[in-house]
Every structure is written in C-alpha cells, then in structure tokens.
Amino acid sequence: MMDRLLRVTALLVVVMSLSAPLARAQTAAPAPSADALAAARELVTTIHFVDQFKALMPTLMTSLKPAIVQGRSEVERDYDALMPVMLAAFQARFSELSEAVAIVYANNFTPDDLRGLIAFYKTPVGQKFLAKSPALTQQSLLAGQKFGQSVSVELRQRMIEELRKKGHNI
Template identity: 55%
Template sequence: MKHRRLYMAVASAIWLAAATPHAAKAQATSTESLAAARELVSAMHMNDQATALLPIILKNLRPTIVQGRAEVALQYDALIPKFTQAFQGRVAEFSDAIAVVYARNFSADDLRTMAEFYRTSTGQRVLQKLPSVTQESSIAGQRFGQALGEEIRKQMVEELRKKGLDL
C-alpha cells in the first residue's frame, strides 16, 4: 500500500502523457523551460521512481491476467524479465513526458529553484518520505470525509424530518 499512491501518481502522469500527446506538442514550451524541467526530473530521481514502480505494476496486473490458472502464472512469471528489460528502454521516454508537463506549468526559473531544492538534503528527505506522507494524508482525508459525510447525512435527515418528510 505504501507505493500505491506513488504508483497512482506515476500512472496518472503516464496516462496524461499518453492521452494528450498532441496537446503537449501544440502548446510550445521554451527550450530553456524544457531544459530546466529535465534538470528537475533528474533531481527528483524520476527515472528511479518509475523503475521502482514496475514490479508493483506487474504484481498488480498478475491476478487480472492469471485468473488463478497455474500454467498462465508460470508463463507470466517467466515473462517478467522481458517486460522489465523492455521498460528500462522506455524510462527516458517517461521522464521526457514528465519534463514536458512541468515545463508547460512552470517557468524556467521556478523549475531551476525546485531542482535546487530537491538536490538539498531536505529535498531528498521529501522525496524519500513523500510516498508515506501521501498515503497517510490520503487515509486522514478519507477518515475526515467519512466522518463529515456521516455528520451531514444525520443533520440533513433531521432537517428533512422537521419539514415533515418521513425518512
């Protein structure tokens, strides 16, 4: 579960890059911004993060494809090195797609400032802790949302009953 949020973020970024290839090209980015974005992606160790996600993606796909069939499971497991190697050849493609997204959304100066931050020891700790912080924040948000939803539901039912509705 720790890597699930990071997996979702990277999967979303992959989807965004795949779903909007023409938009990414249509909205031109400056060479300076793109270079700064690539610098940021490098400082964030995006290639390492994407590489670390592949085993999680393959593990999550396994039950869907295997569906309890032993022979398929054996063949699936045997194919993992092939897919891992193929993915390694595409990590730079992923990083480039992420760099384009950053370059479209931030100035070159902003990107350089962010890269400087991620090169500091604090920035590195942020990158290290971000998956667990994201997971804990998500859990806290879910709990808050559930509690708030239940409170609103109770109050809404009470108010509707005051108006004579039978709930």
C-alpha cells in the same frame, strides 16, 4: 475483480501523481521554451523521476497479475517468468517518459519556478523527501485504498437509502 481493477487504477493514479502537473497537461499545449525545457529536464533528473517510476513497475506488474492469471497456475508460472523480461523491455522506454514529463513540467512552470524546485530538491530536506518518496507513495496508496473502500461502502448504503426514499425498490 473490481477490487483488483480499483487497486491497479489507484496505483496508476499514484504513479501519475509523482508528476502532479501531468494530470493538467493539455494535448495541444504550446512547445515550451528551450530554457524551460532545459530546467525541466534537470528537475526530472534531480527528483530521480525515472528511478521512482522504475521502483513502482514491479508493484504495477504484481497488481495486474491476478486479473491476467485468474487463478490458472500454468499462466501464473509463465507470467512470473515473463515479468522480468517485460520490465526490462519497458526500461528502454523510460527516457521517453522522462522527456514527456519534462515537457509537462516545462509547460506548467516558469524556468525560475523549475530552478527553485531544483534548488529545493538539492537541499537536505529535499533529498530526504526524495529518499522517502517510494515509502510515502506506497503508504499513501494503502491509505487511499482503505479510504476508498470505506467511502464506497458508506456511499453505496446511503445512495440505496435515498433511492428507496424516492420509491425505488433497491
């Protein structure tokens, strides 16, 4: 169960990392300028942010499945039937996400910065990066999971050893 929770959490982190400034967003940030917001909206469109997020939604739903289904075949059958319905329902909210991410970008970059990013993503290497982003995200998630698993085992063992040195019976 904990491994599944870690995978879902890692997936959510990856989803949020598609918009790195999102992690630094402040809830009381001042409203961005109209120029910055317009450039940020264009950037969000240029990087196909919504399409990238849409591509991750089935993976997210699949990751949630074991925790919800818990080995019950009747729940699994209904979950599988509901998955396309749920995905379609959330499709309607992607414009809300797009606008929220545009505001985050507008609050973290100047209009000139945003135009520079747009220019980059319109270059051949920028387009290549965007085309490879889903695979890069998936591979990065797997690498992060493997790293997290190996570090957690080592960290746990070392912590136990250190606590034992301090006289704890662990």
